[in-house]
Amino acid sequence: MTESKTDLTTNEHETVTDIEAAVFRRLLKHLDERKDAQNIDLMNLAGFCRNCLSKWYMAEAEARGVDVDYDAARERVYGEPYADWKEKYQQEATAEQLDKFKDSHKH
Structure with missing residues (x-):
């Protein structure tokens, strides 16, 4: 679609929202x-x-007047409580990964 969201009809806007x-x-x-x-x-x-x-999920919920705390937002994104996901899947970051992270986040 080449139209802006403000140019869309209600049905078209709902379709775009559904797609997103x-x-x-x-x-x-x-x-x-x-x-x-x-x-x-x-x-x-x-x-x-x-x-x-x-x-971002938590912030967008809050912007719409919906109270979602960080743990609930993380559970939505991770598909399970974060502590469980972290225990099962998170690996220790390597020195190389940490160095790259530090280099990319210098201000």
Whole structure:
């Protein structure tokens, strides 16, 4: 679509919102299937990780008057309580990963 969101009819806007929601669910499914993609790798490559998605989810909920705490947002993104996911899947960051992270986040 070449129209801006403000030019869309209500039905078209709902369709765009439905598509965006489906893409978000697909992203979460993809991340769930790629537990080998560690958060530090995502941060180093793309500048965001699962925790960032959780914070964005929480902020967008709050902007719409919906109270979602960080733990609930992380459970939505991780598909289970964060502590459980971390225990099962999170690996210790290597020195190389940490150095790359520090280099990419210098101000």
